[in-house]
Amino acid sequence: MKKLINRIKTDGRVVSDGVLKVDSFLNHQVDPQLTAEMGKAFASYFGNRKITKVLTLESSGIPPAFTAAMELGVPMVFAKKQKPMTMKEDVWVERVFSFTKQIENEIHIGKAFLAASDRVLIIDDFLAHGEAALGLASIVKQAGAEVVGIGIVIEKAFQEGGEKLRNAGFDVLSLARIKSLTNQQVRFIDEE
Amino acid sequence: MKKLINRIKTDGRVVSDGVLKVDSFLNHQVDPQLTAEMGKAFASYFGNRKITKVLTLESSGIPPAFTAAMELGVPMVFAKKQKPMTMKEDVWVERVFSFTKQIENEIHIGKAFLAASDRVLIIDDFLAHGEAALGLASIVKQAGAEVVGIGIVIEKAFQEGGEKLRNAGFDVLSLARIKSLTNQQVRFIDEE
Secondary structure (H helix, E strand, C coil): CHHHHHHHHHHCEECCCCCEECCCCCCCEECHHHHHHHHHHHHHHHCCCCCCEEEEECCCCHHHHHHHHHHHCCCEEEEECCCCCCCCCCEEEEEEEECCCCEEEEEEEEHHHCCCCCEEEEEEEEECCCHHHHHHHHHHHHCCCEEEEEEEEEEECCCCHHHHHHHCCCCEEEEEEEEECHHHCCEECCCC | CHHHHHHHHHHCEECCCCCEECCCCCCCEECHHHHHHHHHHHHHHHCCCCCCEEEEECCCCHHHHHHHHHHHCCCEEEEECCCCCCCCCCEEEEEEEECCCCEEEEEEEEHHHCCCCCEEEEEEEEECCCHHHHHHHHHHHHCCCEEEEEEEEEEECCCCHHHHHHHCCCCEEEEEEEEECHHHCCEECCCC
């Protein structure tokens, strides 16, 4: 997505060879117009797959998942990192390892919100090691539902998540694919 | 907001005299169309106040804050409950007591995303004791910026948050105001 790539070029900041900071428009401050276009891009690519639900993980995945769901005209569900006290019914739980924080988190989805008949589009803001997307996909599978695609805003293609997901048979659309962050520079795949 | 009130009537579930569960359309599964109308309602009421930023707290506040920001054509910022590891710069921090969980949380906003010139609309999904909104307002004040309004999706008007905020001089718009949840029944203010 050209507009996203340009925004990363102007406002993204390379913190280290592995970390890109995009908190001025994606995961702390959010640009609604740009996010709306992300939703359109996901809906345009995955729109013919009879999607019934868009699934993401709180919090940064919520805006792009929301705009995709809005475009597709289906509900959005966000998995929770903590089990809410009012969520007494059965929940699906999956363990997800966070490489950034070097800890294992549990993610939770109320069983009421994933049916075996659901055709699910998973959306997330970043794809690095693929743990979050795989955790969400695992819950979808446990529910007997189907993952019909995975939409990612920014893929760090120099890490193994994208390959892991594609090797597992998922159709992954990443709106920006980063080749490297070395020398304080963002280089994109498909650009050179 | 009539459509929201009707949705609470059909899909809200009274868990106890103090707790209303709306996770099928507001804070776990999200209805994009209904959320878009919330944004329109907030923008219609607060739209003439030269708002420069919409502020909320992760996670459930994000969808209605996002649609309000989209309508107003300004960025949305969501405060974070944990300080992210990549957020090394100065952040505003405020302590917020959670009555639901009976613990004190810290909320964080990067200083880069609140300027003294900002005119801020605070949005949240629920108003009960008012702690989250007051914490956000306190950070806005520390930044030298101005809170021009507070938009709430569901106000539990039988708890003291609404009065606290209005007594502090804030203009609060709640799209649904709940009078009581006793006897397993949702009763609304302005309805009787």
